Amino acid sequence: MRRSARRFAVRISEMTVPDAYRIEPDRIADSRGFFYEAIRAEALRSITGHELEIRQVNYSVSKRNTVRGIHGTALPPGQAKLVTCVRGAALDIAVDIRVGSPTFGHYAVTRQDAESGTAVYLPDGIGHAFLALTDDTCMCYLCSVEYVPGTMIDIDALDPELALPWKLTGPPIRSAKDAAAPSLSEAAAAGLLPTYEQCVRSYARNGPAGGGAAGPAAGGRHSFQRR
Numbered sequence: 740m741r742r743s744a745r746r747f748a749v750r751i752s753e754m755t756v757p758d759a760y761r762i763e764p765d766r767i768a769d770s771r772g773f774f775y776e777a778i779r780a781e782a783l784r785s786i787t788g789h790e791l792e793i794r795q796v797n798y799s800v801s802k803r804n805t806v807r808g809i810h811g812t813a814l815p816p817g818q819a820k821l822v823t824c825v826r827g828a829a830l831d832i833a834v835d836i837r838v839g840s841p842t843f844g845h846y847a848v849t850r851q852d853a854e855s856g857t858a859v860y861l862p863d864g865i866g867h868a869f870l871a872l873t874d875d876t877c878m879c880y881l882c883s884v885e886y887v888p889g890t891m892i893d894i895d896a897l898d899p900e901l902a903l904p905w906k907l908t909g910p911p912i913r914s915a916k917d918a919a920a921p922s923l924s925e926a927a928a929a930g931l932l933p934t935y936e937q938c939v940r941s942y943a944r945n946g947p948a949g950g951g952a953a954g955p956a957a958g959g960r961h962s963f964q965r966r
Contacts, residue, residue, distance in 0.1 A: 808868025
């Protein structure tokens, strides 16, 4: 069952890829512009059941029609991440790459832009890719684990079997590494992907919501921090 809750400041809702969440903040606007709370750790924990301890913060800046991904991290060490667009706009796609998952190969699409502040929370086993819709699109990644060389998973974002709904307005700009990545089925056959069982165990270590189990009650209200 998909879970969601409405806070005064933010809405957190489970996407069609189980265990991945979309975060939509409310904005306070005035003559200066606007302000919003992107997330609170307690709010994220109360809905997802996961503790997200930030160990590394990454930024990427991309030209229009750049496609980055699909990227994931092997287990161990795994890596959960909170991804948001802080400049420009992006078509963000989460992909279930957990071998044995009931939704293996399914994806969820989120439009992100700097105005809305919409973000996505992706636990272990959920691949991530995005298309930059504007020049100078800047994405921020709050990561639970520092990068460990040799643990990154790459899957072809243009895999015809996945058929991700990219809205390209020109030839995609990709790194040589991304362009040479295997398809999802090839990566699975080569043993490169985490299993659903591995991910469920990882979720259990970080809270009770992993693997589709009912998370803790999402009660209480969160007021805005005003600036």
